[in-house]
Amino acid sequence: MKFKVNGHEAFASTGGRPFDKKKPLIIFVHGSGLTHMTWVLQTRYFAFHGYNSLAVDLPGHGLSGGKSLKSIEEMADWVSDVIDAVGHKEASLVGHSQGCLVTVECTSRYPNKIKTLSLMGGAGAIPMNPELLSLAENNDPKAVDLMMDWAHGPAGHFGGHPVPGLYHINTGTMLAKSRTIENTLGVDFRACDNYKNGFEAAKKIKCPTLSILATDDKMCPVKEGKKLANLIDGSQVDIIDNCGHMMLLEEADRVLTVLKKFITTNYPPLSS
Amino acid sequence: MSDKKKELKPNTYKFDTLSLHAGYQPHKNAGSRQVPIYQTTSYLFDDVDHAAALFNLERGGHIYSRISNPTVGVLEERVASLEGGTAALATSSGMSAIFLTVMTLCEAGDHLVVSSQLYGGTVNLFRLTLPKFGIKCTFVKPRDTEGFKKAIQKNTKGIFGELVGNPGNEIMNMPEIAKIAHDAGIPLMVDATYQTPYLCKPFEHGADIVIHSLTKWMAGHGSSMAGILVEGGKFDWMQNDKFPTMTKPYEGYHGLSFAEEFGPTAFTMKARAEGMRDFGPCLSPQNAWNVLQGIETLSVRMKKHCSNAEEMVKYLSNHESVAWVSHPSAPNHPDAELANKLLPNGKGSMIAFGIKGGKDAGVAFINNVKLASHLANVGDTRTLVIHPASGTHSQMDEATLKFAGLSHDMIRLSVGIEDIDDIKNDFEIGFRAARKPRLVSNQ
Numbered sequence: 183m184k185f186k187v188n189g190h191e192a193f194a195s196t197g198g199r200p201f202d203k204k205k206p207l208i209i210f211v212h213g214s215g216l217t218h219m220t221w222v223l224q225t226r227y228f229a230f231h232g233y234n235s236l237a238v239d240l241p242g243h244g245l246s247g248g249k250s251l252k253s254i255e256e257m258a259d260w261v262s263d264v265i266d267a268v269g270h271k272e273a274s275l276v277g278h279s280q281g282c283l284v285t286v287e288c289t290s291r292y293p294n295k296i297k298t299l300s301l302m303g304g305a306g307a308i309p310m311n312p313e314l315l316s317l318a319e320n321n322d323p324k325a326v327d328l329m330m331d332w333a334h335g336p337a338g339h340f341g342g343h344p345v346p347g348l349y350h351i352n353t354g355t356m357l358a359k360s361r362t363i364e365n366t367l368g369v370d371f372r373a374c375d376n377y378k379n380g381f382e383a384a385k386k387i388k389c390p391t392l393s394i395l396a397t398d399d400k401m402c403p404v405k406e407g408k409k410l411a412n413l414i415d416g417s418q419v420d421i422i423d424n425c426g427h428m429m430l431l432e433e434a435d436r437v438l439t440v441l442k443k444f445i446t447t448n449y450p451p452l453s454s
Numbered sequence: 455m456s457d458k459k460k461e462l463k464p465n466t467y468k469f470d471t472l473s474l475h476a477g478y479q480p481h482k483n484a485g486s487r488q489v490p491i492y493q494t495t496s497y498l499f500d501d502v503d504h505a506a507a508l509f510n511l512e513r514g515g516h517i518y519s520r521i522s523n524p525t526v527g528v529l530e531e532r533v534a535s536l537e538g539g540t541a542a543l544a545t546s547s548g549m550s551a552i553f554l555t556v557m558t559l560c561e562a563g564d565h566l567v568v569s570s571q572l573y574g575g576t577v578n579l580f581r582l583t584l585p586k587f588g589i590k591c592t593f594v595k596p597r598d599t600e601g602f603k604k605a606i607q608k609n610t611k612g613i614f615g616e617l618v619g620n621p622g623n624e625i626m627n628m629p630e631i632a633k634i635a636h637d638a639g640i641p642l643m644v645d646a647t648y649q650t651p652y653l654c655k656p657f658e659h660g661a662d663i664v665i666h667s668l669t670k671w672m673a674g675h676g677s678s679m680a681g682i683l684v685e686g687g688k689f690d691w692m693q694n695d696k697f698p699t700m701t702k703p704y705e706g707y708h709g710l711s712f713a714e715e716f717g718p719t720a721f722t723m724k725a726r727a728e729g730m731r732d733f734g735p736c737l738s739p740q741n742a743w744n745v746l747q748g749i750e751t752l753s754v755r756m757k758k759h760c761s762n763a764e765e766m767v768k769y770l771s772n773h774e775s776v777a778w779v780s781h782p783s784a785p786n787h788p789d790a791e792l793a794n795k796l797l798p799n800g801k802g803s804m805i806a807f808g809i810k811g812g813k814d815a816g817v818a819f820i821n822n823v824k825l826a827s828h829l830a831n832v833g834d835t836r837t838l839v840i841h842p843a844s845g846t847h848s849q850m851d852e853a854t855l856k857f858a859g860l861s862h863d864m865i866r867l868s869v870g871i872e873d874i875d876d877i878k879n880d881f882e883i884g885f886r887a888a889r890k891p892r893l894v895s896n897q
């Protein structure tokens with residue numbers, strides 16, 4: 183659905199169900215250069231099971247208007263503004279990769295608004311390889327190809343998409359190339375590289391938190407994900423074998439099962 | 455670490471590796487090294503919640519083999535990977551892939567601009583059958599690039615063509631025609647059966663949907679019928695209001711907006727969810743496996759097909775019994791430059807040539823070759839020949855033959871991967887008989 187956030191048109195997928203103010207809200211925040219579509223194998227489930235499921239496109243990404251935000255802090259404020267913009271007082275947040283930095287920062291800034299936090303392939307900091315950063319800022323499609331290579335584990339490289347007929351790496355590539363690389367991936371990578379507050383922000387988080395990590399994740403390795411999780415009081419960790427950074431697609435079912443249990447326990451749906 | 459900075463390079467698998475491995479992980483299939491044949495119609499649900507989730511496209515997975523099957527799924531991913539596409543949907547034949555593509559794209563009242571040099575079955579579909587569904591087509595000669603632009607109407611929903619026209623070997627200027635399509639906000643669909651992704655990846659030249667009759671070179675061994683449609687993932691369905699069944703909540707699938715939910719894979723998702731459900735031209739797992747087996751050696755076979763074809767072009771061009779030869783590798787081919795640009799790895803193995811002595815000579819040639827098989831197929835490992843004027847098109851008069859790009863003296867040759875000397879020797883027998891047709895044609 184389209185709605186306005188701070189005067190700019192924003193887009194969020196509602197997972198195939200109309201938005202319903204009565205239902206609790208879950209906001210899904212995508213990774214660098216990507217869009218709401220990375221969440222399709224999680225959002226639709228929650229939308230059909232008593233939640234408002236909003237997979238947002240960050241400003242300047244996917245179907246959202248405006249310009250890409252330049253810092254993780256601005257993105258965190260924007261996510262909080264989305265909650266207001268759709269007329270809610272609170273939400274559960276789910277983030278992937280850069281989306282983890284954004285949701286960690288948002289949760290630490292707005293502790294009363296955020297009820298649960300779920301992190302996939304997260305870390306306290308995501309320093310960028312300088313060459314990759316420069317390729318993305320120079321609009322070089324090789325930046326996307328490198329990201330897709332590193333972001334995928336065996337499922338991405340050999341195949342085996344949970345949705346019959348879909349091919350991971352090429353789908354991800356098309357998502358990341360759907361808008362100008364320097365204005366999406368380039369800005370996002372720089373924002374990740376600049377962000378230094380992750381570990382401090384994590385220490386402030388008090389809501390139930392889940393981290394899903396994957397053994398073949400080269401972008402945010404398990405070790406880094408655990409470092410972040412250890413700073414968050416009582417956070418749960420789930421580790422997936424044989425899977426890369428794109429776990430939300432590569433092992434979509436496993437991710438959904440873990441996420442479903444965590445969210446429905448800590449932030450129950452509107453029962454029908 | 456050495457000081458020397460290594461250039462960053464993506465290490466994603468390359469074509470020959472993908473031909474063997476893409477779409478399949480043994481450790482998820484009992485360690486079976488070969489792709490298992492899932493000979494089943496249906497798949498257990500964990501519980502009612504799981505069943506509902508699969509039907510609502512909340513989760514990925516299999517429900518019923520008309521919609522999807524794990525063996526067929528490996529083939530779909532493999533072809534998508536080789537083409538550089540986001541997704542693919544395999545069908546029971548090439549024709550059903552074309553039909554499903556059109557039915558996913560169009561509604562009654564829509565219009566398509568179509569190349570006039572196509573496989574005969576496809577011409578019939580566009581000329582005679584689609585109008586029964588209220589879909590009209592305007593045919594344009596493949597080399598008339600401007601003609602494609604002029605033929606676009608307000609209700610035109612796409613352009614369809616084969617890169618190298620059949621049987622005249624005229625080449626469509628795919629990059630230019632893609633631009634024309636995109637300027638008009640419509641997709642370009644290309645039947646790339648004759649090329650396979652080894653020779654040309656149409657997505658790199660602007661195509662949006664690629665279709666194959668897998669029956670031909672992809673499967674390669676003349677054993678199995680199959681087709682596929684592949685999606686490039688670049689086309690923006692939401693740029694205009696021409697494709698409401700893709701972009702608006704669609705009654706045909708529980709109010710789903712395919713473009714919003716699935717973006718670069720929206721077309722394939724719709725073709726499967728709606729098209730396979732309602733038309734049902736599903737590929738059998740056994741045939742999918744046969745095609746996979748063929749694809750494992752695709753590049754090895756295509757190299758040999760192309761080198762044998764080039765040898766045959768030279769041989770035929772210098773032969774006293776041959777009036778003319780048409781193949782994109784022939785130096786006098788009018789589109790040689792475009793062919794070099796679009797087909798750098800080889801020009802394919804379909805040759806048309808004219809035999810001196812006209813129809814009778816053609817009949818004698820066909821009746822006397824022993825190694826080359828006389829049949830209605832192309833893209834077998836074996837060499838195939840046919841004489842359209844006396845066989846498939848024998849009911850046509852001279853003028854109609856000409857319109858279809860055929861002539862009485864034309865022989866169509868699909869060059870196989872036998873030893874080249876054996877093919878030439880066989881042709882010598884045919885030519886010898888053709889030079890004295892009356893003596894031997896009725897033997």
Ligand SMILES: Cc1ncc(COP(=O)(O)O)c(C=O)c1O
Pocket residue numbers: 547548549550573575576616620645647648666667668669679680681831832
């Ligand atoms: C170029 C082309 N497209 C499509 C088809 C139809 O494919 P199938 O015979 O697999 O239905 C053919 C068959 O000869 C063909 O040559």
